Amino acid sequence: MPTLNWIGKDAVVDHHRRVPTRLLECDRELSVGDPDAENLLVEGDNLEALKALLPRYRGQVKCIYIDPPYNTGNENWVYNDNVNDPRVRKWLGEVVGKEAEDLCRHDKWLCMMYPRLALLREFLREDGAIFVSIADHEVQNLRAILDEVFGRQNFIATVVWQKVYAPKSSAKYFSEDHDYILVYARNAERFLPNLMPRTDKQNKAYSNRDDDPRGPWRPNNLAARNYYSKGTYPITCPGGRVITGPPRGSYWRVSKEKLELLDAEGRIYWGKDGNSVPAPKIFLSEVKQGVVPQTLWKYEEVGHTQEAKKELVSLCDFDSSADVFITPKPTRLIRRIIDLATEKDSLILDSFAGSGTTGHAVMAANKADGGNRRCILVEVEPEVSQRVTRQRLERASEQLSECETGGGERV
Ligand SMILES: C[S@@+](CC[C@H](N)C(=O)[O-])C[C@H]1O[C@@H](n2cnc3c(N)ncnc32)[C@H](O)[C@@H]1O
Numbered sequence: 001m002p003t004l005n006w007i008g009k010d011a012v013v014d015h016h017r018r019v020p021t022r023l024l025e026c027d028r029e030l031s032v033g034d035p036d037a038e039n040l041l042v043e044g045d046n047l048e049a050l051k052a053l054l055p056r057y058r059g060q061v062k063c064i065y066i067d068p069p070y071n072t073g074n075e076n077w078v079y080n081d082n083v084n085d086p087r088v089r090k091w092l093g094e095v096v097g098k099e100a101e102d103l104c105r106h107d108k109w110l111c112m113m114y115p116r117l118a119l120l121r122e123f124l125r126e127d128g129a130i131f132v133s134i135a136d137h138e139v140q141n142l143r144a145i146l147d148e149v150f151g152r153q154n155f156i157a158t159v160v161w162q163k164v165y166a167p168k169s170s171a172k173y174f175s176e177d178h179d180y181i182l183v184y185a186r187n188a189e190r191f192l193p194n195l196m197p198r199t200d201k202q203n204k205a206y207s208n209r210d211d212d213p214r215g216p217w218r219p220n221n222l223a224a225r226n227y228y229s230k231g232t233y234p235i236t237c238p239g240g241r242v243i244t245g246p247p248r249g250s251y252w253r254v255s256k257e258k259l260e261l262l263d264a265e266g267r268i269y270w271g272k273d274g275n276s277v278p279a280p281k282i283f284l285s286e287v288k289q290g291v292v293p294q295t296l297w298k299y300e301e302v303g304h305t306q307e308a309k310k311e312l313v314s315l316c317d318f319d320s321s322a323d324v325f326i327t328p329k330p331t332r333l334i335r336r337i338i339d340l341a342t343e344k345d346s347l348i349l350d351s352f353a354g355s356g357t358t359g360h361a362v363m364a365a366n367k368a369d370g371g372n373r374r375c376i377l378v379e380v381e382p383e384v385s386q387r388v389t390r391q392r393l394e395r396a397s398e399q400l401s402e403c404e405t406g407g408g409e410r411v
Contacts, residue, residue, distance in 0.1 A: 001152055004144035007103050008096040008111040015095055016115040019051045030386065032394050038374045039359070041393065043385040045087075046351035046378045050119040053376065061123040061376075062346035065337055065358050067133040067329060068116075071109040083108040110141055116351065117149045123349055124186035129156065129193075131337050132182045133329065139180050150184040156191065157183045161297045161333060163305050181297075181337075193340045195290025202291065206284040212266065219269050219279030222259075223250040230255035239274030254280070293340055303330025312355050315395045316388055325355045325388050334361035344371030353377035356389035360396040367400045 024042060033039070042049045071083060083105055092100040092111055103111065120130060130150070134142050147155065159181040167175035185191035206216035223246040224231075231251030235243045246252050254262065262268050262280055269279045299307075308330040318324045334357050342348060342365070350358035362375040379385040 001147065003148055004110075004141060006107045006110045007099055008092070008107050009114070011096045011099070012111045012114045013118075016047070016051070016118040019047055019115070019119075021055070022048055022052050024049070024052050030390065032390075033397065039362075040376045041353070041356070041359070041385060041389055042376070042378045043380070043382055044378065045380050047116055047119070049378045050116065050123070050351060054119065054122055057123055057347070057349075057376070059123070059125055060347050061349045062125055062128045062343065063338065063341040064120055064124065064128070064130040064349045064351075065133075065334060066120070066130070066350060066352045067327075067354060068113060068352045069109075070135045071105060071138050072135065073105065073137070083112060088112060106138070106141060109138055110145060113142070114145055114149070117145060120349070120351065121149055121186065126187050127185075127190040127192070129183060129185045129191050129341050131159075131341070132184075133161075133179055134182060135179050136176070139182070142182060146182055146184050150186070154185045154188045155183075156185050156188060156193075157295050159183060159295050159297055161302065162299045165299050165304050165306070191341075193293055195288060196293050196340070198289065198291055203284065206282075210269070212281070212283075214283050214285060216284045217281040218284075220282050222252050222254070222278050222280060223247055224253040225250055226253075227251060228253065235259070235278060237275045237278070238270055241275040243277060297333070297336065301332070302336050303332040305330070307332070308357070312388075312392065315399070316355070316391045325384060328355040329357045331357055331361045331364060334358050335364055338362060338365045338373070342373055344369060344373065346373050348373060348375045349377075350375070351378040353379040353389055354384065356392045356396075359389070359393045363393075363397055363400055367403070 040053075042053070069083070088108065089100075092103065092108060096103065096111060124130065130146075132142060132146070143158075160178045161181055162177055163179050164175075164177055167177075169175070203216075205218045207218070208216045228251040231253065232245050233252065233256045234245055235252075237243065252259070259268065259278065263278070267281050269281055270276055308328040309324070309326075311331060312325060312328045316325075338348065338361055344366075348358065348362050353359070356377060356379075359375050359377050362373050365371060366373050377389065379389050
């Protein structure tokens with residue numbers, strides 16, 4: 001398998017094994033809610049935090065979502081996107097040694113990500129999966145190291161999330177509409193995403209124009225392009241019309257005998273006059289009760305970046321607009337991931353927690369189905385974890401229980 005090389009790689013591929021295991025300290029004053037609920041917000045560098053959590057949670061996490069710094073080169077906001085943060089530089093100096101002086105932005109990012117991904121893999125259950133948000137700046141590098149850490153055979157999908165609803169006219173070349181979410185399973189043979197609920201739009205195609213007691217149905221096309229050796233016979237319709245065969249270049253999808261059997265069971269629609277091309281009926285009651293997830297996630301379904309910011313500002317107090325956490329994801333986006341990849345009692349992990357959207361989405365999912373999912377979040381910046389993440393989680397929890405008791409929404 002082709003692999004990616006970068007300066008510093010040799011020093012980091014096994015680094016996760018050498019990270020010392022430290023003890024986590026519980027801050028009771030900052031804690032809220034039920035102490036037995038097993039939800040954790042850990043403040044600290046995720047390399048050390050993950051190493052500390054591993055002995056307790058190895059092989060137990062069903063779904064990991066991470067939204068690491070995208071490494072866009074935009075370093076105005078130091079916490080989020082900065083591989084030149086003095087702490088990262090110090091860490092690289094210690095781990096990579098003298099070579100660290102020659103690292104480019106991408107080398108640094110890869111050195112930072114590799115050992116963290118290697119540790120994250122250890123947390124996953126055999127049927128678990130990791131979802132990683134990323135943009136064009138690092139997507140090809142991320143794909144290469146995920147192949148290496150998780151195994152190319154465990155690649156599941158690249159989801160495209162339409163993150164904005166309007167083009168940016170200031171863009172130099174193209175206005176970027178999307179981010180990616182790369183999905184890898186711990187073991188692709190064991191991971192099975194949940195089906196998504198059928199939408200009203202999908203169900204609208206089904207009607208019951210002949211009052212069939214089996215309920216709504218939709219007509220299927222009897223002709224198909226695939227070659228079928230028994231698929232070229234003439235058909236005499238109940239109204240008397242003779243159809244000499246399927247349209248040129250196509251085949252009836254069932255044999256003459258099968259068509260007669262389906263007709264005897266009332267599973268063929270011949271049109272109002274009994275002379276239309278026969279259409280096998282597909283009954284809504286017999287189709288899968290959900291739909292297989294698709295890879296294009298539109299903002300109408302999962303939200304966009306403005307929605308995410310509005311949501312956060314409505315929940316948290318910021319001293320000024322300059323203090324607002326600028327890269328939250330919409331709760332609906334993470335909810336989609338949780339709906340696809342977890343069960344009611346699953347453990348979820350996000351080690352680049354930011355404003356805590358993952359925790360919020362987990363609470364919302366529990367509220368929706370009465371589940372008892374638990375969530376571990378890790379955030380390195382005390383400013384973020386104490387002033388934003390914690391506040392958001394507390395308020396989101398209040399808001400969700402207010403809905404339960406019929407209270408109004410916080411605005
Ligand atoms: C892009 S933001 C995540 C946003 C999040 N998904 C949300 O919806 O709010 C990345 C977050 O990871 C944090 N972070 C960066 N490096 C980290 C590290 N080594 N350990 C823990 N957190 C880190 C940053 O401080 C930042 O808050």
